[in-house]
Amino acid sequence: MKDLFYPSHIELNEAAFKKNITFLRDYIGKDVVFSSVIKGNAYGHGIEYFVPMAEDCGVRHFSVFSSDEARKAQRASSHSSTHIMIMGMISNDVIAWAIEHEISFFIFELDRLKAAIKEARRLGKSARIHLHLETGMNRLGLAPEKFEDAVQMLKENHKYLEVDGLCTHYAGAESVGNYVRIKKQIENFDEYCSWFKEEGIEAKQIHSACSASALNYPDTIMDMVRIGIAQYGFWPNRETYMNFVKRHPRVDEEHQDPLKRIISWKSKVMSTKKVPAGEFVGYGNTYLTSRDQNIATVPIGYSHGFGRNLTNVGIVLINGERAPVAGLVNMNLLTVDITDIPNVQKGDEVVIIGKQGDQEMTVASFSEMRNFMNYEVLVQIPSTLPRYIV
Ligand SMILES: *Cc1c(COP(=O)(O)O)cnc(C)c1O
Numbered sequence: 379m380k381d382l383f384y385p386s387h388i389e390l391n392e393a394a395f396k397k398n399i400t401f402l403r404d405y406i407g408k409d410v411v412f413s414s415v416i417k418g419n420a421y422g423h424g425i426e427y428f429v430p431m432a433e434d435c436g437v438r439h440f441s442v443f444s445s446d447e448a449r450k451a452q453r454a455s456s457h458s459s460t461h462i463m464i465m466g467m468i469s470n471d472v473i474a475w476a477i478e479h480e481i482s483f484f485i486f487e488l489d490r491l492k493a494a495i496k497e498a499r500r501l502g503k504s505a506r507i508h509l510h511l512e513t514g515m516n517r518l519g520l521a522p523e524k525f526e527d528a529v530q531m532l533k534e535n536h537k538y539l540e541v542d543g544l545c546t547h548y549a550g551a552e553s554v555g556n557y558v559r560i561k562k563q564i565e566n567f568d569e570y571c572s573w574f575k576e577e578g579i580e581a582k583q584i585h586s587a588c589s590a591s592a593l594n595y596p597d598t599i600m601d602m603v604r605i606g607i608a609q610y611g612f613w614p615n616r617e618t619y620m621n622f623v624k625r626h627p628r629v630d631e632e633h634q635d636p637l638k639r640i641i642s643w644k645s646k647v648m649s650t651k652k653v654p655a656g657e658f659v660g661y662g663n664t665y666l667t668s669r670d671q672n673i674a675t676v677p678i679g680y681s682h683g684f685g686r687n688l689t690n691v692g693i694v695l696i697n698g699e700r701a702p703v704a705g706l707v708n709m710n711l712l713t714v715d716i717t718d719i720p721n722v723q724k725g726d727e728v729v730i731i732g733k734q735g736d737q738e739m740t741v742a743s744f745s746e747m748r749n750f751m752n753y754e755v756l757v758q759i760p761s762t763l764p765r766y767i768v
Contacts, residue, residue, distance in 0.1 A: 386643060387645075429451050442466075465547075474501060482506035499538055505538065551594050583600075583602045587603040589606055642731055647724050651673055
């Protein structure tokens with residue numbers, strides 16, 4: 379049942395998600411753990427909807443940015459074997475909660491390591507940690523000069539720490555412009571992992587790959603991959619797709635993109651009206667009718683992530699046709715020109731992202747109009763809209 383209180387809704391296509399993870403699992407190999415990255419409200423898909431769907435498709439490992447997302451994922455999960463990993467922010471005050479719930483987290487500072495040991499001792503239960511090593515991104519990551527101190531602390535407190543992982547993150551693996559830097563990071567990571575091993579620190583998993591590095595640098599796949607954008611059906615960028623197709627000609631021959639968009643965003647025509655030639659539509663004077671026109675109002679605006687810069691530029695689908703935005707995008711509304719689309723009625727379906735008839739609005743075309751990357755458009759889709767699995 380649809381919640382009729384909302385002006386628009388999101389649909390998640392489970393079959394498309396299955397295809398994506400089947401493709402990605404085949405690609406990474408069956409012995410590699412697939413961690414589904416669900417930060418940013420599962421890239422706009424909605425953590426509480428996405429997690430159960432992913433679990434139904436066999437996913438048992440999720441990566442989040444922060445502890446609030448971890449808690450949301452944990453509440454949405456219904457499998458005791460599901461594991462949640464925090465890659466970024468968790469306050470020292472919340473570490474006890476993570477330990478109690480066996481949620482693992484990245485360590486990139488000795489301060490956090492100390493806090494983890496302190497809380498684990500207090501609770502009499504070990505903390506599950508991943509040492510996030512600095513290899514050249516220079517953002518987060520434990521600096522090599524801290525490695526010896528870290529090893530000593532690990533050894534002294536081995537009863538209270540489970541080293542789930544040694545990991546790192548690459549500084550832009552989607553772009554060949556960063557090739558030298560990424561290669562250097564891969565080398566550094568290999569060297570540091572060997573060093574930790576020689577020092578007697580055996581991590582359960584060594585992991586480094588995001589979507590782009592897994593696709594562009596197969597060496598980075600290791601024991602586990604942390605895949606975000608690709609599982610949602612998007613290539614990190616066009617360059618990664620081209621590079622992949624070059625190395626896998628079969629994908630090109632089949633003329634079938636192996637990644638399928640799973641999100642659609644739909645609304646309904648709120649009202650229609652006739653506007654005579656030579657009149658302005660909506661606020662101000664950005665849109666002047668050039669003939670007698672029909673205008674439809676759609677209850678989506680910049681408060682929903684449909685940017686104001688799509689004024690007179692954006693496109694939605696109505697009755698399988700492309701309807702251009704006519705006039706300013708308002709906070710909660712937009713007006714579109716339906717003069718050339720026969721018979722549009724109040725209540726007709728409007729597609730902002732997705733397919734209708736032979737037409738499709740991909741997030742990419744939506745974002746190219748806005749000059750954004752997929753990532754940024756996706757996460758701006760409001761978390762408050764209801765999601766339905768279809
Ligand atoms: C976001 C993120 C990922 C996933 O990135 P995608 O490009 O979406 O696959 C992996 N690892 C870390 C540390 C991240 O922050």
